[in-house]
Amino acid sequence: xxxxxxxxxxxxxxxxxxxxxxxxxxxxxxxxxxxxxxxxxxxxxxxxxxxxxxxxxxxxxxxxxxxxxxxxxxxxxxxxxxxxxxxxxxxxxxxxxxxxxxxxxxxxxxxxxxxxxxxxxxxxxxxxxxxxxxxxxxxxxxxxxxxxxxxxxxxxxxxxxxxxxxxxxxxxxxxxxxxxxxxxxxxxxxxxxxxxxxxxxxxxxxxxxxxxxxxxxxxxxxxxxxxxxxxxxxxxxxxxxxxxxxxxxxxxxxxxxxxxxxxxxxxxxxxxxxxxxxxxxxxxxxxxxxxxxxxxxxxxxxxxxxxxxxxxxxxxxxxxxxxxxxxxxxxxxxxxxxxxxxxx
Amino acid sequence: xxxxxxxxxxxxxxxxxxxxxxxxxxxxxxxxxxxxxxxxxxxxxxxxxxxxxxxxxxxxxxxxxxxxxxxxxxxxxxxxxxxxxxxxxxxxxxxxxxxxxxxxxxxxxxxxxxxxxxxxxxxxxxxxxxxxxxxxxxxxxxxxxxxxxxxxxxxxxxxxxxxxxxxxxxxxxxxxxxxxxxxxxxxxxxxxxxxxxxxxxxxxxxxxxxxxxxxxxxxxxxxxxxxxxxxxxxxxxxxxxxxxxxxxxxxxxxxxxxxxxxxxxxxxxxxxxxxxxxxxxxxxxxxxxxxxxxxxxxxxxxxxxxxxxxxxxxxxxxxxxxxxxxxxx
Numbered sequence: 001x002x003x004x005x006x007x008x009x010x011x012x013x014x015x016x017x018x019x020x021x022x023x024x025x026x027x028x029x030x031x032x033x034x035x036x037x038x039x040x041x042x043x044x045x046x047x048x049x050x051x052x053x054x055x056x057x058x059x060x061x062x063x064x065x066x067x068x069x070x071x072x073x074x075x076x077x078x079x080x081x082x083x084x085x086x087x088x089x090x091x092x093x094x095x096x097x098x099x100x101x102x103x104x105x106x107x108x109x110x111x112x113x114x115x116x117x118x119x120x121x122x123x124x125x126x127x128x129x130x131x132x133x134x135x136x137x138x139x140x141x142x143x144x145x146x147x148x149x150x151x152x153x154x155x156x157x158x159x160x161x162x163x164x165x166x167x168x169x170x171x172x173x174x175x176x177x178x179x180x181x182x183x184x185x186x187x188x189x190x191x192x193x194x195x196x197x198x199x200x201x202x203x204x205x206x207x208x209x210x211x212x213x214x215x216x217x218x219x220x221x222x223x224x225x226x227x228x229x230x231x232x233x234x235x236x237x238x239x240x241x242x243x244x245x246x247x248x249x250x251x252x253x254x255x256x257x258x259x260x261x262x263x264x265x266x267x268x269x270x271x272x273x274x275x276x277x278x279x280x281x282x283x284x285x286x287x288x289x290x291x292x293x294x295x296x297x298x299x300x301x302x303x304x305x306x307x308x309x310x311x312x313x314x315x316x317x318x319x320x321x322x323x324x325x326x327x328x329x330x331x332x333x334x335x336x337x338x339x340x341x342x343x344x
Numbered sequence: 345x346x347x348x349x350x351x352x353x354x355x356x357x358x359x360x361x362x363x364x365x366x367x368x369x370x371x372x373x374x375x376x377x378x379x380x381x382x383x384x385x386x387x388x389x390x391x392x393x394x395x396x397x398x399x400x401x402x403x404x405x406x407x408x409x410x411x412x413x414x415x416x417x418x419x420x421x422x423x424x425x426x427x428x429x430x431x432x433x434x435x436x437x438x439x440x441x442x443x444x445x446x447x448x449x450x451x452x453x454x455x456x457x458x459x460x461x462x463x464x465x466x467x468x469x470x471x472x473x474x475x476x477x478x479x480x481x482x483x484x485x486x487x488x489x490x491x492x493x494x495x496x497x498x499x500x501x502x503x504x505x506x507x508x509x510x511x512x513x514x515x516x517x518x519x520x521x522x523x524x525x526x527x528x529x530x531x532x533x534x535x536x537x538x539x540x541x542x543x544x545x546x547x548x549x550x551x552x553x554x555x556x557x558x559x560x561x562x563x564x565x566x567x568x569x570x571x572x573x574x575x576x577x578x579x580x581x582x583x584x585x586x587x588x589x590x591x592x593x594x595x596x597x598x599x600x601x602x603x604x605x606x607x608x609x610x611x612x613x614x615x616x617x618x619x620x621x622x623x624x625x626x627x628x629x630x631x632x633x634x635x636x637x638x639x640x641x642x643x644x645x646x647x648x649x650x651x652x653x654x655x656x657x658x659x660x661x662x663x664x665x666x667x668x669x670x671x672x673x
Binding site: 017018019021041042043045069070071082084147148149203206209212213214216217 | 589593594595596597617618620631633634635636637
């Protein structure tokens, strides 16, 4: 299956943090023909294994997505909301949403019109408490269909721009799940010694819990976390990277020898790899994967995208495909005995 | 009786890390009524009551024994004690409080005048009536802890106030559940946990050791039916609350829905809770090992982390009904 089609389908499936069931089932189905065994854990991580006799390697990209949750139903049927993961209220006015109530309901995020704001109000951004979801339904109907705690999913079209760029919701981090998928496709025609685990993790957006739990389950010798990072925009040139190629982070949370091995593979394969320096925690699955059980040498591979945590997360399909190629070649390069070399 | 058990459990002195007195009281209440009883390395009291079903699940129910307090960091030459917080202490709730040490030394917690801005904990001191440092040192030492003195009273017909309601009310529920459940399908692994208020530390190791099939934390949640409360929240006396999410955890849909099912079977009205702050032992259980489906049943409570934490006994009675059904699902 083409990567674009894979992405369209997995991004369309709901999978808000803590409620990843639907997207986990779809990803498990997509992975199944490409691996020896696949299952979904009790907390909705997908674990796919391609067997080998060498060291156990775990690749992790999270499948959960940020969104909102109903906190109150107002008298007129408008819904107040809290966030599930980091949702910036500034992106919400005018957002199309799906409320996962007793029925799946389409809604829009509204606010007081600019004409009705005071001078002072107009100077400020809308805060979450100024906003509400409007379902267009009468209050009693809303009361019967929607309850406190129901999920609200952010929506947008899957947009193909020119130059192999795409803008979509939830590229964070399903674009990296697509990298796992691509690597598995390529590995169908490659030899590998390593025992490979491709894991789509749950609950990253509230603290990389999925990597911690799935990492305990898999108990790998090495870990590779995949997540998105910030691509450069005209107003953000520091701590950002070119959108066109992948990034391998370095820093205290990243295993230096393992990172060098990834870098060597990239060089051999003529894959462009940018460097990010992360002086503290990486705020990705790498943090928790690294300290699972007795500790797992872990590295972090990142796909740059623009406009993170919006519904127009913009990435470059070429970079994504190169990610699949890098991961597959890295997986094939892992040899028995690597675990001894890493500490020299 | 639930109310008597609660009153008994509100008495013992037990800030985080010093829960042994509470554990002793619970041991006395439960000895002879459960299948096993042990204490682990972090002081968690772990009690099992076996299920009858061939496919019995092991359900870890956790209620924390510790409550917030203060620890002595310096003794001044005038005999005043400087303290810092153990757990989430609010300055606003602390000025002019009666506090008590484990050895029954009483003190007054007060705040010195502050020239600019709001007082911080560094401005607080404890007056234990000592005339100088020497006398103070004969009464308490550096590192000794104190808590809001147990002052438990009823307000109105159904409500009780006291400083350790968080989370002794849940300890009382768990004790009563273990006393009254009989031949239930699933195995109850009751954990009276330690060090919740300083980072869910007791439940973290208990969950690792137990490796349960399902987890359920029992804790209080902030009731929002007070003047000028800014968060929409649960209401006191309207029934126990099933947590959907808080800052520490998104409840596993499986366990959340089991609680709704239990409530329906028990014909109890429950509230739905989305809390924009806070956390419970549930997070520690859910994220343990390879993950454990976990939820939280909450008792609505006004003035959480004050010396007058207030709950409604009708919510407690209803919570017990839900739990009795839950362990039999």
